[in-house]
Amino acid sequence: MTNSNEELDEGLARLFGPARRKRKRGREISEAEAVAMIKKSVRDAPNQALAVRRALASILAALQSVAPPMHHVIAVLSSLFSRSKVFRDEFVRAMYPIFSLWASKRLYSVELLELLEHWDAQYRSTYPQLHAAIEAIPPKFKGLLHDHRAKARAATEDAAATTRMTEIQYTHVCSELGDAETAIGLVLQEMEAGLAILVPTVEDKFEALLPTLPPVTEVLHSDDNDDEEWEDVVPSSVVAHTSAAHLTLADVIAQCGLGSAAYSLTITVPALHAPAPSLEHVQTAVKEGALHLRKRYLPLLRQWETTVNAHAFSSPDVRRRLQKLHDNVRSTLLKWDELREMISLNTNSV
Incomplete structure (x- = not known):
């Protein structure tokens, strides 16, 4: 009994608060351990009613x-x-001062009100006094649970x-997503095409800074050896025939053994007169594409990713x-930003 009282x-x-009997312990007990000690002490007490009254x-x-x-x-x-039925009986007998303190000191909380509501639902018929006390709680406190x-x-x-x-x-x-x-x-395709035009143009600005290499003919001539003999790769018959300097296409084909001389050649001459887009227009188009991506599509992609x-x-x-899609947009915009910075640096250095 003494051990039970000490634990209680x-x-x-x-x-x-402070205990009337103090027992040495190696460490501070937690709240959960204290509640468990009280519950065990009440359960094992020879006189449960007395233990409950002390609690x-x-x-x-x-x-x-x-x-x-x-x-x-x-918690208790x-x-x-x-x-414990003994605890319920003793609590109902001693509950009025407790309810009074809860009201006067404004100690009602949502947690306490939910606990009392649970008790009332379970034991309303068994403890009508408890039901009456719960019903008498001022509305301002009951409103806490309602709110x-x-x-x-x-x-x-x-x-x-x-x-x-x-x-x-x-x-x-x-x-x-498919339409986007x-x-x-x-937009990315048009920007990449414009960037492909602009990037070499910017690199050409730095060609003057590179060392000038000698012509290929000079390099080959310096290594030429007069004592070396070169083998002819054109048949002698062709060489002899070309001395007249009036070979036709049919003659060349016949001499080289290419088969029938009934050949015709079609040479496509590029339309050199077609106007090439100006670099200013290309740069403007790429700039407008970047602005379009930043103003419309980047915010839309971020919103979609959030969703x-x-x-x-x-x-x-x-x-x-x-x-x-988001990575491709960022990659192309990064290329444009780097190119724009390069153009700005090159312009300032001139």
Whole structure:
């Protein structure tokens, strides 16, 4: 019995105040351990009613303190009320000062109100006095539970609405992604074509800085050896015939054994008169494409990525296609930014 009393006192002291008997321990016990000690002490006590009264007296004293430890009070009440009929009986007998302190010191909370509501639902017929005490709680305190549940319902409804909206947006992304890939692909293709024209032009500005190499003929001439003999690769018959300097195509074909002389050649002459696009126009087109990507498509892609990531069951293929499209846009824009910086540096150096 002494050991049970010591554990009860130690558990109550840990939660509500100094113990009347102190036992040396190697470490500080936790709140959960203290609650377990109280519950075990009440259960194993030879006189459970006396042990419960001591526990309730400690709770009442704690409620009268400057800063009542309501979290500990609720933990003990929740642990013992549903497990011990003796505790329920003793609590109902001693509950009026406790309810009075809860009201006068404004100690009601959502957690406490939910606990009392649970007790009332289970033991209303067994303990009508408890039901009456719960019903007599001032409305301003009961409103705490009402407001809490209203907020919880609103949060649930908001979450459901957000889920529905995300589903709608995700469906829209899936339906529009193909068209976006085509439209953005055309812009990227035009920009890449323009960049291919502009980049060599910028590199040509630096050709003057490179060392001048000697002509190929000079290099070959320097290595020529007069003592070396060169083998003829053209038949002597052809060489002899060409001395007249009036060979026709048919003669060449006949002399070289190429077969029939009924050949005709068609030489396509490029349209040199076709106007080439000016570099200023190309640069302007690339610049407008970059502006179009930044103003319209980049924000759209970011919004779509947010929608896809928020969707709980988004398709991996959709995520992959969207990521690839976003990467391609960023890559082309990076090329344009680097080229624009190079042009600016070259212009300033002139």
